[in-house]
Amino acid sequence: MSENMDFMGMYFETQRKMFDYWQDLMNVAVTPKDKAQDKNKDSNSDFEENLRPTQEMTKQWFEFNDQYLKNISKVFFPLQFDKIFSGANTYQNLNKIWEDLIKTITGKDSDPITFYNKWIENYQKLLSSNFIFYLPEQVQNFSKKFIEIYSLSTDTSQKFLHPWLEGSQTLQNLLAKSITGDKTAYIEFVKLWNEKFSSTYGKIFNMPIFSMNRELMQKQMHSINASISFINTMSEFFATMAKVSQETFEKIIKDYQEMLVKGNNPKTFKEFYEYWWKQNEAAYHKLFGTDEFSKLISQVMDAGVNFKKEFDSLLENTLKFLPYPTRTDMDSLYRTLDDLKREVRALKKEVILLKEIKANTVTIS
Amino acid sequence: MMLPYFPIDLEKSFDELLEYQKKFIRGIDVLLNLKDTESNKTPKELFYKEDKMKVFHYKPLAKKVSKVPTLIIYALVNRQYMMDIQQDRSVIKNLLELGLDLYIIDWGYPTAQDKYVTLEDYIDVYIENTVNEILKRTDSTKLNIIGVCQGGTFSAIYTALNPEKVKNLVTMVTPIDFEAGRMAKDGFLFKWSKDMNVDNLVDAYGVIPGQFLNGGFDFLKPFQLMLNKYVSIVDNLENPDTAANFIRMEKWILDSPDQSGEAFRRFIKELYQENRLIKGTFEIGGRVVDLKNITMPVLSICGDEDHIVPPESTRPFLDYVGSKDKELVSYPIGHIGMYVSSKSHRVIAPKIAEWLLKREK
Known part of the structure; x- marks a missing residue:
């Protein structure tokens, strides 16, 4: 199996990284208040610290998808794979927005307007990149x-x-x-x-x-x-x-x-x-x-x-x-064929009818 | 675990993301190893062919088979094998096991040369010749018709013009009252068609691209059909059966034939926009289609959650037919669910078979 097709290898490597991030997260998350008090941190910086492993995980996942899985998708059910990947990417992009949303509006200086202005352009890109694909x-x-x-x-x-x-x-x-x-x-x-x-x-x-x-x-x-x-x-x-x-x-x-x-x-x-x-x-x-x-x-x-x-x-x-031949030439040909087809159809009907009449006439006589 | 400062369950959220990622990767692995994703597998043989249309006769699967042949007329939009999408949920297989003798029309894939095919061709030629051929070869005087979606509209029109050949009529998720469809909450296709310059469209394309219609169907529920469907499937992709069913369904959705321009023009203009069938002014081959001519037993089936053919456009049908023996059945189900859901397998197909067999004599 080539390096690019080492699916399980990449899978296990990703899982190992996931486990590391999970450990990091747990280390930070179990005692956030004490840490905050000890270091005089504000809630935002503490929250960012909590979120970092998740963000790292998301980033890794993105890289994993982009570099490896998309190549596989070209071989098997390409349309279906593309749609699943597109959906997953939108899902992950939305996750980034969500992380920033909860960070922004649960912090001390809650400022939804700044958040809105910051994300609105990327938000449009996020939506259009998903939906333009379905045209x-x-x-x-x-x-x-x-x-x-x-x-x-x-x-x-x-x-x-x-x-x-x-x-x-x-x-x-x-x-x-x-x-x-x-x-x-x-x-x-x-x-x-x-x-x-x-x-x-x-x-x-x-x-x-x-x-x-x-x-x-x-x-x-x-x-x-x-x-x-x-x-x-x-x-x-x-x-x-x-x-x-x-x-x-x-x-x-x-x-x-x-x-x-x-x-x-x-x-x-x-x-x-x-x-x-x-x-x-x-x-x-x-x-x-x-x-x-x-x-x-x-x-x-x-x-x-x-x-x-x-x-x-x-x-x-x-x-x-x-x-x-141009399309106009072909259209003219299609029209002629269509007319001929109808004529043949009508003539066939007439032949059947005439045969029936003839058969009936023979029977009567 | 809720964090002290924020009402967010970060642990659960992280778990969910991790779980999604795992399912995603395992799901991809399952998809890569799928073997059987084919549909349309119930045994059948080619019975009749004319131009691009093929008529298939299914091999009977019951010991006692109905003496009245039953013809299924599917829509021009999408493909008829929706009725035989997978063996464990095949409407066709189910109806055969319940004793029906089934024929089905496969309209094929119109190409540029079919731009001049009209509604007259579909109803007065293709359906008419199919019916005559079935009656002739089975030595019958009448047959049953099951019309599906747009095929139901065709069936109602054909039956109104040829009532002497039809013993019983079943219509499933069939648009009949297009004005009522437009008034429905989810009747977006009906609303949008009203202002469509269909003449310009047909003149430009000749044959309407199937993907144009597919795009319209997806657009009806943009977030559900273009995004959430592909996000939520990840939860179940680990199951090879679910993954195979998903791929079968996706293949069917994308398998969307182009539409003959002239037939499309009249269907949109005179039915979607002018609602002529209900008004009694719709004509085929110079003959007015009078729904009152439908006097045989009629069963009309609609889905309460159908966003493609809202039940509002189906329900009035029975008010316009001349039949005394008529029944409307609705199920809390969507347009596609009518054919692929477990309810379809357990309830709807048995209902159709029982209703037809009861009226066989």
Whole structure:
């Protein structure tokens, strides 16, 4: 067995480390008060000392997963393994947040706002890294293609657009606000951006083009326009989703603090995790049931589909000089086949009917 | 052990993390050594084939077998072997052991060339030809139909158009009243479909990617289905049977065929958005589908916790049929649990078999 595949070896090594950390933890945890008194420690530093072995263990586990198990997962049930690993990573990342949460808001100078600000960015990353993975493969690929074509298409006009964006202080202010989850600011940003875009560069994308490559250029322009529209809609969608997760995160911190005061807080990380995901699920269900969300998800889909259509058209135009059938050619073929199939089916029925009539006629005569 | 300063049970928390880590590693070891993760194993033979559709006839497993053939019509979404996911919890095997003579439609995997396949093709051609073939070869005049999910909607439509060929109709977790589904607390699919520009979608894709639908199903319960399912399975992965069942189920979930565009367009537009079946304005091949034509015995089964087809969209069905012998049964169970849970094995399959056999004469 190669070094990389020494599963049990790594397993035992991890267990040995776990045991060491467990011993460390017990040594610290059994007499925390005495130690605190002896050394005049405050509760935060004492608590950190208690937590350190757990954090070390988590770190080791992460390394173990990343370096070894992920390689195995490529061989057996890759999709299922990926999802389990992704779930485990999110679980462990949430554990880090929880450790920091209890450390922050049970300490002397409880400051949930600082905690929130510290974690909110990573929290978004934690959630998105787990969920982006579940997007349908086509959507993931589509997004990649979209980013690719968008980069290519906008490359030549980047210099033109950049100063325009940079020069707009209002846009920057709104964007800055939106980053912290201010959905209203974000929507204002999108509206203003669209307004400026339509009155300036949008005109360029729609203007008549006179040249030998007129058709191709027009398709490029339409593709860029559709991609920008898709970006805007996707941005609004993600802002809406992010807003819910941020508000729920804030609520969880606040509620957790209140529960601590009452003494009915989740006592372990597992209990906290259960509480956390159910709160999030409920918050998203509330969002999903609204008419606004229903309209938004349709807009996102429509913008994506519009972009796909423009992009497909652009690709076809680009590829039409190559000796391969395009999708339009194939569609025409499929239509012909479908018509023929229906005709054959109808004729078969007629033949059966005629045979039956003939058989009946023979019987009667 | 509660720490003196903090209301956190650090020892228990650490124990839980350690235990999770151990289970995780042992679970991975179990997954690496899994041998049997196949489904669809109950013996059967190919009975009929047309285009991509295949019809299978299961080998009888009871000494006394029903003289009335029973056809299972599954949905176009996902695959029919959900009914035969694992041998110890197979609805199919259970129904066979209870004496039914079973046939099942496997719709196959539509490809780009199937973009023009319509609802007429599915109902007036594929189902119609399958029914005729079964009746002809078994020398029967009528058969039973068990329709599952969207296949139940197809079954109701087919039965309303051809009542003389159907002896009994069973529908399971079947959407019929799409407006009621939209009003349901968890009817997100029904709500979101209302504003969907399905024409644009079908025109762009031709054949709708199965993963597009799968993504939609996962999105209905994002934290439960995309995260907690994979976190909580770690608790039970050490058990090889549980691990194998988990993998079977995951394979089934990911095995999501693409959808023929034209059929998808009409199903979303005229049923999800316009609720035409209930309004009596839905047509197949120029014929209006009148649910009152369904006059044979009908058994409708729904899951109280079904978030894909909320029971609200299923329950009204019996109010619209013309049958006198009709029964609605609901179980405290979800959409998938209807086929793979222990309750399905113990209660639901026996209920269906008993109900059909009682009405055989």
